[in-house]
Each structure stands twice: as structure tokens, then as C-alpha cells.
Amino acid sequence: MAGLAASFGSGAMSNSMDDVAKNAKAFFIIGSNTTEQHPVFGTMLRRAVRFRGAKLVVADPRKIDITEFATLHLRQKPGTDIALINGLMYIILEKDWADKQFIEERTEGLEEFKATVMQYPPTLVSEITGVPVSQLYEAAEIIARNKPTAVIWAMGITQHISGVRNVMDLANLQMLLGNMGVPGGGVNPLRGQNNVQGACDMGGLPNVYPSYQPVTSEEARKKFDDAWGLTSSTKVGLTATEIIPGILEDKIHALYILGEDPVMSDPDTHHIRKCLEAIDFLVLQEIFPSETAAYADVLLPGVSFAEKTGTFTNTERRVQMVHKAIEPLGDSRPDWWITAEVAKRVLIGTNNRVPREAPFSGWEYRDTNEIMSEINAVTPSYGGITHQRLEKGERLQWPCPSADHPGTPVLHTKQFTRGKGKFAPIDHVPPAEEPTDDYPMVLSTGRVLYHWHGGQMTRRAKGLMEVYGEALVELSPNDAEKLGVNGKGIVRVTSRRGSIEAQAWVTDRVPPGMVYANFHFPEASANELTLAALDPVSKIPEYKVAAVKVELVG
Amino acid sequence: MTINIIINGKKIEAQAGQTILQAAKEHDLHIPTLCYHKDLSPTGNCRMCVVEVKGGRFLQAACVTPVWEGMDIQTDSEKVVKDRRLTLQLMLANHTANCACCDVSNECELQELVYEYQAETPAWGTKGTRYKVDSDPNPFIHVDMNKCILCRRCVQACAEIQVRDVWGVAYRGFQEQIVAGAGTTLLEARCESCGQCVAYCPTGALSTKINYGQGMARAHQVTKVTTTCSYCGVGCQFDLVVKRGKVIGVASNPNSPVNGMALCVKGRFGYDYIHHPDRLTKPKVRRYLLEGGEKLKTNRKSEIANPKLEWVETDWDTALNITAKKLGEARDYFGSDSIGILTSAKCLNEENYLMNKLARQVIGTNNIDHCARL
Ligand code: SF4
Ligand code: SF4
Ligand code: SF4
Numbered sequence: 001m002a003g004l005a006a007s008f009g010s011g012a013m014s015n016s017m018d019d020v021a022k023n024a025k026a027f028f029i030i031g032s033n034t035t036e037q038h039p040v041f042g043t044m045l046r047r048a049v050r051f052r053g054a055k056l057v058v059a060d061p062r063k064i065d066i067t068e069f070a071t072l073h074l075r076q077k078p079g080t081d082i083a084l085i086n087g088l089m090y091i092i093l094e095k096d097w098a099d100k101q102f103i104e105e106r107t108e109g110l111e112e113f114k115a116t117v118m119q120y121p122p123t124l125v126s127e128i129t130g131v132p133v134s135q136l137y138e139a140a141e142i143i144a145r146n147k148p149t150a151v152i153w154a155m156g157i158t159q160h161i162s163g164v165r166n167v168m169d170l171a172n173l174q175m176l177l178g179n180m181g182v183p184g185g186g187v188n189p190l191r192g193q194n195n196v197q198g199a200c201d202m203g204g205l206p207n208v209y210p211s212y213q214p215v216t217s218e219e220a221r222k223k224f225d226d227a228w229g230l231t232s233s234t235k236v237g238l239t240a241t242e243i244i245p246g247i248l249e250d251k252i253h254a255l256y257i258l259g260e261d262p263v264m265s266d267p268d269t270h271h272i273r274k275c276l277e278a279i280d281f282l283v284l285q286e287i288f289p290s291e292t293a294a295y296a297d298v299l300l301p302g303v304s305f306a307e308k309t310g311t312f313t314n315t316e317r318r319v320q321m322v323h324k325a326i327e328p329l330g331d332s333r334p335d336w337w338i339t340a341e342v343a344k345r346v347l348i349g350t351n352n353r354v355p356r357e358a359p360f361s362g363w364e365y366r367d368t369n370e371i372m373s374e375i376n377a378v379t380p381s382y383g384g385i386t387h388q389r390l391e392k393g394e395r396l397q398w399p400c401p402s403a404d405h406p407g408t409p410v411l412h413t414k415q416f417t418r419g420k421g422k423f424a425p426i427d428h429v430p431p432a433e434e435p436t437d438d439y440p441m442v443l444s445t446g447r448v449l450y451h452w453h454g455g456q457m458t459r460r461a462k463g464l465m466e467v468y469g470e471a472l473v474e475l476s477p478n479d480a481e482k483l484g485v486n487g488k489g490i491v492r493v494t495s496r497r498g499s500i501e502a503q504a505w506v507t508d509r510v511p512p513g514m515v516y517a518n519f520h521f522p523e524a525s526a527n528e529l530t531l532a533a534l535d536p537v538s539k540i541p542e543y544k545v546a547a548v549k550v551e552l553v554g
Numbered sequence: 555m556t557i558n559i560i561i562n563g564k565k566i567e568a569q570a571g572q573t574i575l576q577a578a579k580e581h582d583l584h585i586p587t588l589c590y591h592k593d594l595s596p597t598g599n600c601r602m603c604v605v606e607v608k609g610g611r612f613l614q615a616a617c618v619t620p621v622w623e624g625m626d627i628q629t630d631s632e633k634v635v636k637d638r639r640l641t642l643q644l645m646l647a648n649h650t651a652n653c654a655c656c657d658v659s660n661e662c663e664l665q666e667l668v669y670e671y672q673a674e675t676p677a678w679g680t681k682g683t684r685y686k687v688d689s690d691p692n693p694f695i696h697v698d699m700n701k702c703i704l705c706r707r708c709v710q711a712c713a714e715i716q717v718r719d720v721w722g723v724a725y726r727g728f729q730e731q732i733v734a735g736a737g738t739t740l741l742e743a744r745c746e747s748c749g750q751c752v753a754y755c756p757t758g759a760l761s762t763k764i765n766y767g768q769g770m771a772r773a774h775q776v777t778k779v780t781t782t783c784s785y786c787g788v789g790c791q792f793d794l795v796v797k798r799g800k801v802i803g804v805a806s807n808p809n810s811p812v813n814g815m816a817l818c819v820k821g822r823f824g825y826d827y828i829h830h831p832d833r834l835t836k837p838k839v840r841r842y843l844l845e846g847g848e849k850l851k852t853n854r855k856s857e858i859a860n861p862k863l864e865w866v867e868t869d870w871d872t873a874l875n876i877t878a879k880k881l882g883e884a885r886d887y888f889g890s891d892s893i894g895i896l897t898s899a900k901c902l903n904e905e906n907y908l909m910n911k912l913a914r915q916v917i918g919t920n921n922i923d924h925c926a927r928l
Contacts, residue, residue, distance in 0.1 A: 038788050040817065040818055043716050043748075047715070047717055051714075194782070194786060195902070196787060199903075200924075202903050202907040203907065203910035203914075204897040204922060204924045205922065232919055240923040243923065244894075253893070254885075256912075257896040289834060297880070298840075301835055304833075305781065306781070310904045310905065312903065313789075313903060314782075314788060319903070321781070325801060326801060329835050331870070334905075336904050342878055345874055346917075347916060353885070353890075355915060368902060382903075393809075395811050449820075457824065458827070461824045461825070463826075464820070467693060
């Protein structure tokens with residue numbers, strides 16, 4: 001969430017799901033297929049619209065399920081989000097709907113930002129995005145005149161080469177409208193996996209220690225050096241999307257992967273396979289023999305969430321208990337135990353890197369409660385979040401710095417982490433790959449309601465497979481007719497990187513010129529087609545736009 | 555505005571605008587309910603919550619009748635009890651009485667009340683099986699309308715919680731029944747298989763198909779463990795239902811902070827991967843690692859052909875020592891930054907913290923990431 005960090009000084013969902021569902025007068029959903037990806041939150045939004053009369057603007061090239069409830073659906077062309085958002089802000093400024101008091105008191109950088117936005121008059125924006133001018137006005141009015149409006153997004157905004165700047169532009173919008181720090185407003189990125197938020201919070205990132213303490217800061221480095229008796233350098237590490245290609249560049253020689261499946265989830269599968277074939281040593285800690293397991297040298301059997309106790313942090317920064325319900329299956333072990341054993345054995349095995357005596361230099365943990373105590377000591381935002389408090393039924397959202405702190409449901413109420421919120425001038429850039437004569441259509445990728453990510457879990461759930469048992473490629477009736485796909489048919493989708501064959505699903509969910517595919521099934525995974533064009537800051541791949549051609553196979 | 559009412563001869567304070575049921579509840583006075591559920595809007599159609607109001611000609615449904623100043627209410631008078639018993643008997647007359655075989659027996663709200671009011675099945679008998687058992691092809695939801703008491707909670711749960719409007723009421727009188735869409739299958743009526751209707755159904759008319767007959771409701775045989783969903787970032791909580799060391803299902807836990815009783819299809823019905831036979835249950839290493847040979851850099855197709863790349867099951871010590879040795883060697887030979895660590899957005903905070911500590915302290919690299927970007 002580098003975009004929010006730049007605008008506000010910290011990046012996470014600013015409000016709570018329950019708060020926006022109860023208090024927002026309007027919602028602006030952009031790049032989030034909420035009802036399929038975050039289903040229970042999706043139903044909270046539907047309730048707000050139906051029973052409370054909240055207004056809803058959805059901006060999405062696809063006619064996703066939530067559009068059924070929308071006051072207005074904008075179908076912008078894929079990869080034109082910045083132009084769209086700038087266009088809306090142009091109108092807000094033109095109509096004098098900005099919150100001047102908020103801007104005055106809480107933000108900086110308005111003038112330079114304004115100069116950029118003024119380059120986006122509605123006629124031009126309509127040309128770039130394909131959204132009619134009248135709809136731009138209507139959308140701006142709904143978003144600006146219903147206060148507060150909550151802005152909600154997900155991977156549809158971040159999985160672009162301009163992902164970080166997309167996010168910063170949404171932050172601009174909410175500052176312009178004075179919707180930050182208030183119930184029912186805010187910037188609300190929905191995190192995909194159950195514990196993405198927690199993995200980020202715990203320092204599972206190349207640039208930060210737990211609680212977003214930058215590795216480049218000598219002060220942070222010293223703090224962890226003192227806590228652990230030894231730590232890494234102040235050099236930012238490689239991201240996942242750099243680590244794997246780094247194998248072929250001779251930078252990476254060994255990989256330790258915990259419960260991830262890059263063959264399914266990373267862009268350009270063909271290249272990923274080639275990289276993994278070349279690794280010197282790969283240890284994979286998993287519950288299933290995933291697609292990635294074929295490339296592993298050692299397989300360590302971890303356990304499912306039902307077999308261990310600890311915490312997850314949801315998309316709204318809420319830390320919740322996970323409880324062991326059954327014993328680990330067979331000879332599998334909890335992942336925390338395995339990691340600690342690996343660490344201990346590496347430390348015993350060499351005298352090259354030996355930690356000094358320090359409060360947390362050791363690796364003897366009886367349970368995750370002991371690990372949490374260590375987290376409390378070195379992670380300011382989790383300082384007061386203990387298993388004991390959670391077991392008592394306390395409901396805690398970080399930041400929760402001390403044992404008597406009640407947690408923080410809404411961020412930025414008095415001031416932003418960085419002091420004043422910063423308006424950033426953001427310009428539209430076209431996607432990395434645009435349709436050409438050879439590859440005339442746009443591919444966008446994502447998940448469906450019945451499956452999850454690389455499908456390791458959901459493809460092993462019988463009922464889910466009965467409802468959605470094979471990869472489907474969404475194709476508009478218009479294109480289907482051109483290709484001769486008559487109701488049903490197998491299509492081949494080819495990009496510059498690879499090709500998949502799958503059953504076509506002819507539906508007006510996708511606009512003409514666009515196909516949509518998922519990456520739940522290894523035999524037809526969309527990531528065979530996607531390109532590894534990365535956002536320059538976040539290194540997130542552009543999953544939402546690739547040029548492809550589509551042919552009828554049978 | 556506070557007003558005074560009398561319940562069972564006792565003076566109590568209530569708020570204007572409250573229903574009798576709400577006022578009674580606030581003072582811990584029990585009134586039985588069946589179609590009423592606190593999450594759903596009250597309809598007053600089952601008549602279990604009837605009470606006697608002094609001066610009134612008819613019994614009143616407590617869930618929809620507002621209190622007024624000086625209202626004098628009897629919640630358990632003989633007349634009330636008789637009426638409730640008759641209501642239950644009328645329900646039983648249209649309900650296949652096969653509790654012993656029913657999947658929700660023990661958790662069934664109808665059964666509870668029938669016992670409490672000793673409402674024997676009337677002599678004029680039950681009408682027997684009128685509808686097909688397991689009448690809907692939805693893979694998750696078991697429909698047996700022979701057990702339906704027409705309380706309409708399912709209709710409301712789908713409309714008011716899921717906002718999907720799948721269930722409706724068709725026909726009148728004895729023919730009255732609950733149908734999906736215009737009498738189609740659930741999936742055709744755009745059901746999202748969230749199971750909200752199942753969770754709110756007070757009887758066995760709607761139950762879970764994927765674990766039917768496994769004894770989900772048999773409290774003395776199962777334990778329930780509250781936990782957090784392993785799929786998406788909404789973070790719903792629910793109870794895992796465990797029987798003889800096996801997770802047999804998921805039950806809504808009304809105290810869940812984010813979601814209350816609501817869940818989605820993955821959270822409620824996507825648990826069976828836990829015991830899937832594909833689960834890795836033994837550490838495994840490639841044969842060449844045990845024999846001290848070099849790794850053959852080759853693609854996975856030749857894996858089958860090449861015996862050196864065969865998987866061999868081992869004990870933990872062997873697998874962990876090989877792992878530690880290989881990581882240590884790479885670190886010492888190529889440098890700390892030659893190792894990449896991918897931690898997991900599916901694992902616990904505590905586990906991610908340890909992966910971060912392993913990368914930075916033990917290995918000495920910041921090359922750690924996970925699929926947040928993907
Ligand atoms: S499962 Fe969900 S969507 Fe389907 S009928 Fe029941 S409540 Fe409605
Ligand atoms: S199916 Fe269940 S919830 Fe629905 S009306 Fe019948 S008894 Fe009530
Ligand atoms: S039940 Fe569904 S909405 Fe809730 S956390 Fe699980 S996957 Fe997400």
C-alpha cells in the first residue's frame with residue numbers, strides 16, 4: 001500500500017467495514033468485485049443500499065454483480081482509472097464541491113495538484129475512458145454531494161503498472177472531499193488473502209520491519225539488532241516478483257517458500273517455471289503438493305488453520321484469534337514450529353552469523369502466545385494486542401500500542417501519520433500492453449466467488465467444484481458472435497507469452513473487446529498469459545490488462 | 555420516553571415504541587418465539603409468542619405489538635399456554651415426525667418447544683411426506699420441505715441479510731409452501747450458496763448437504779471451536795464443528811465481530827480441504843539429497859524418469875537438517891542476499907513474524923515478501 005503511505009504516511013484501510021456500511025451516504029467502488037471477492041462485506045454494502053438508501057457508484061469495465069445495486073455504473077476502459085478519477089476531480093473543482101476547510105487545515109500541495117487535474121476536462125476524459133460526459137457529471141455529483149462517501153477498491157486498482165499512482169489519486173479524491181478521518185468515509189483498500197494485512201504488518205516485506213519500520217532507517221536497524229542480537233543491512237530487499245526472476249540472473253540461489261504457489265499466482269507462468277527449474281535449492285512448506293512443489297527439493301508438511309492457534313489480521317486491521325480444533329494430520333507440524341526449527345539448525349550449523357546475547361536472540365518458543373509477546377515488544381502498533389485480551393473477547397484493531405489501549409477503528413481522525421495529507425499531481429499513463437492488430441483484445445484476470453487464488457484449497461472442496469468445476473473465459477455476446485462461439489465452445493486465448501484453452505462463458509459481464517479469465521485451474525491458468533510489467537514502486541504486476549487474441553477451437 | 559407496564563403482575567419500565575417482546579427481554583422475562591429472530595424484521599406470523607393483554611379480545615403476538623402506558627400482560631396464562639400448544643400441534647400436523655433421523659435434532663427450535671409445551675402430535679395425524687426429500691440439486695443445501703413450518707425466516711434471511719431474494723412463498727392455505735424463485739432450483743434462482751437461510755431455519759427443512767447425517771447438531775458428540783476464516787480478508791469468524799478428531803462442518807457463531815451469523819460459500823462450505831487425502835503428512839526430500847549427489851537442473855517432466863529426483867519420505871530431523879545445511883551453505887557461499895524468502899498471507903501473524911526474523915536475523919537478508927501484490 002505504498003500509495004497511501006505516500007499520501008498519508010501509512011497505508012491501510014482507514015475505516016472499518018461495519019463503519020462504512022452503517023455511516024457512508026455514498027460508496028464509490030472502483031476495481032473491487034466486492035460481492036465475489038469479499039462476499040460478506042459485499043452483502044453489507046447491498047444492505048446499505050437497499051435498506052438505508054445509500055448511493056453507490058461502481059467504476060468497473062465489467063458488469064460485476066454489485067453493479068446490480070449501483071445508482072450508476074461507469075464502464076471505463078481497462079487501465080484508464082487515473083483519467084477517470086482526475087476527470088471526476090475536475091468536475092468537483094469546477095462545481096466548487098471541494099471541502100475547503102478540510103483542505104486548508106489538514107492538507108498540503110493543492111495548487112500543483114490542481115494544475116494537473118485541470119488538464120482533464122470531461123470531454124478529454126470521456127475520450128480516454130469511454131465513459132460518457134453526462135455520466136462523469138452524474139458520478140461526480142453523487143460522490144461529492146453525499147457526504148461522507150467511502151471509497152473502496154481492491155486489486156482492480158493496484159494490479160496495474162500505475163497501481164501506486166491509482167491509489168494516490170483516490171487519496172487525492174478523498175482529501176478533496178474532506179472524507180478522511182470521519183466515520184463512513186475514508187480510503188478502503190480490501191486486502192485479498194485472509195492474512196495479507198498481518199503478513200505486511202509482521203514485516204513480510206522487503207522494505208520494512210514489523211509495523212512498517214523502514215529497513216533503510218539506521219534507527220530501526222539498530223532497534224532490531226538490539227532485540228535479535230543481529231539483523232540485516234539497511235538495503236531494501238527484492239520483492240517476490242523480483243526474487244524468482246532473480247534466479248536466472250544468478251542473484252538468487254536458494255528459496256524458502258511458506259504456503260505460496262508462485263507457479264499459479266505469479267505472472268507469466270512459463271517464465272516462472274523456467275526460473276524455478278534453475279534454482280539450486282528450494283524448500284517448500286505447504287499443506288498440499290501444489291504446482292510449485294514439482295520444483296522443490298524439500299517438502300515440509302505444515303498444517304491448515306484448523307490445526308493451530310494464533311492470530312490473523314483482517315482487512316480492517318482487526319486482529320482475531322485462530323484456534324486449534326484438531327491435531328495436526330499425520331506427521332505434519334504447525335508452521336511456526338517448523339520455521340523455528342529451521343532457524344535453530346541454521347544457527348547451530350555455522351559460526352558465520354551468530355547473534356549476540358539479546359532479549360530476543362533465541363528461537364525457543366513453546367507456543368504462539370510466546371511469539372506474540374515478542375511481537376508486542378518490537379511492533380509498536382501491536383504493542384497491546386495479546387492473546388489474553390483477545391480471548392477475553394476484546395475487539396482490537398491496530399494501532400493498539402499498549403495493554404490499556406482500546407484499539408483504533410478509524411485512522412487519521414485528528415491528523416495523518418505524516419502530519420498533513422499530501423495532494424500529489426498524478427497523470428494518466430496508458431497500460432504497458434495495448435491491443436494491436438495481432439492481439440486485438442484486452443485480457444483482465446481475477447478470481448470468482450467459488451474459488452480461491454491458485455485453487456489449492458477450493459479445488460479440493462467437492463461442492464465448490466460442483467458449482468464451478470472448470471476454468472471459464474468470459475466473452476461478450478458481441479465477440480462471441482464474431483468468433484462463431486454459439487452459446488458454448490472452447491476458445492484459445494493467446495498472448496505474447498503463452499496460450500490457454502478453456503470453455504467460453506458468453507456473458508454481457510464483459511464489454512466487447514475484453515475477455516476475463518481466472519487463475520484457479522492449473523490446466524488453464526490466466527497467468528500463462530499475463531505479463532510481468534511491474535508498477536515501478538510497488539512491483540505489483542499488471543494483471544488487469546494484457547493484449548490477447550481469441551480463437552474458437554471447438 | 556419511559557412508560558410503565560405490568561408483566562405477570564409485576565410492574566416494569568419500558569420504552570415507548572418497544573414491542574412487548576423487547577420490553578420483556580430487557581427484564582429477562584422469557585417469551586417463546588419461533589419465526590422471530592433478532593437479526594430479522596419481525597412478522598408475527600407463527601403465533602408462538604402470543605400473550606394475553608388485559609382488556610383485549612384476542613391474544614397478541616409479542617414480537618410485533620408495541621407497549622403502551624399501563625399495559626397489563628400475561629405471558630404464561632392458561633389460555634396462552636393452550637393456544638401455543640395448539641399452534642405447535644397444527645405445525646406438527648404438517649411436519650414429518652421423524653426427529654430421530656433428523657440432521658438438526660437437538661438444535662431444532664420446533665423440537666425444543668414441542669417438548670416444552672408437551673405438544674403431542676394430534677390424533678388427526680400428520681399428512682406424511684408431501685414433498686420430495688432433498689428436493690434441490692444445490693450441492694451444499696439439503697432441502698426437505700416436509701419439515702417446513704412456514705416461518706419465513708429463510709425468506710427474510712435471504713432478502714435482509716444476503717439481499718438476494720431467492721426464497722419466496724407460493725400458494726395459499728394447505729398448499730402454501732416455500733419456493734426458490736418462481737419454483738425453480740436454488741441456483742437457477744441465483745442462489746449464492748451462502749447458507750444464510752440454512753443458518754436461520756429453525757427446523758430441519760433446510761440443512762447442510764455436504765455433511766448430512768454426520769451429526770452436526772449432536773451436542774454431546776461434537777465440540778465447537780471458534781476460529782477465523784482462512785479464505786478472504788473480511789475475517790469472518792465461525793465455529794468449526796469437530797467430531798472424533800475430524801472437522802465435520804462449520805456453524806455460524808452469532809458473536810462474530812465482523813459477520814454475525816453471515817458467511818459466504820467458501821467460509822461455510824469450503825472446509826473439506828482440511829482432511830483431503832492430498833494433504834502432505836510426511837516430510838519429503840529428493841533422493842539425491844540423501845545420497846549426497848548433485849542436483850540435476852531439469853524440468854519436472856524428467857522427474858518421473860530420473861530416480862535421483864524421486865521423493866523420499868523422511869523423518870523431521872533429516873528434512874530439517876538438510877534444509878538448514880543448504881540454506882546455511884547458500885548464505886555462506888553466495889552471501890545472505892542469495893536467498894529469497896516467501897512468507898505467507900495464509901499463515902498466522904506469529905508465523906509471519908518468525909519468517910521475517912529468520913530472513914533478517916538468521917539469513918541476514920531483506921529478500922522477504924509474500925503475495926500481497928498478487
Ligand atoms: S444460500 Fe444464501 S443466497 Fe441461497 S437461498 Fe439461502 S440465503 Fe439465499
Ligand atoms: S424452510 Fe425453514 S426457515 Fe424457511 S419457512 Fe420453512 S421452516 Fe422457516
Ligand atoms: S466467510 Fe467468506 S467473506 Fe467471510 S472471511 Fe471467509 S471467505 Fe471471506
